[in-house]
Amino acid sequence: MALGKKGARRIVVDGVTYRWRLRRRPTYSQALCWSPCTYAVECADHRGATLVVTTGTPHPGNWFGRPATPVLPADVAGHIRLALSRGWMPDRPGSPFFLDVSEDCVPGP
Template identity: 60%
Template sequence: MAFAKKGSRRIVVDGVTYRWRLRARPTYDRGMCWSPAACRLPPAAYAVERADEPGAVLVVTTNWPHMSNWVGRTGRSVLPAGVACAIRQALSAGWDPGRLGPPFRLDRSGGFVP
């Protein structure tokens, strides 16, 4: 299923146009750590799909907190160069953006400290 174009950014990698978008802010419960399952701040994540022919979505988990976290952790901006690198890494790992199916998950969260 394609995600909304509003709020997404365009990027061209190796001649193919993709759209990417940062994950939404955490829920209130997660942001305030009110539930046991939410007592650690989740890392930032973003989604990528092919712009012209959406198929399987790539979900990339980063190793830093989301910029809009509520507990004072310092986050980092997601830069287009990092998105391009993640797209190339996912393609070499078997992501087929033209094929319909479940999201392809790329975990780049090594070193994340909750």
């Protein structure tokens, strides 16, 4: 699963360049606040396994206007470091590596 370059942001963590991307529009489930916001990260220099991070907050574009904290570059850097410590190998091909950092996913109304 490759991450498209359009809309992706660059981030350098410990000397390695990554690209990360949050969906502009939420999925139907995210729009109804049934599932939390997710974003993807990949190494910018090598084709390898993609990191998929599940946050504990609603997507900023949810339909109910629930308060959502934005995904900040500092959060992304911390999640990359956490995933690396848990075994994510961004420079080797493979299936996506899922990292769930949500505490509780609040279901919709």
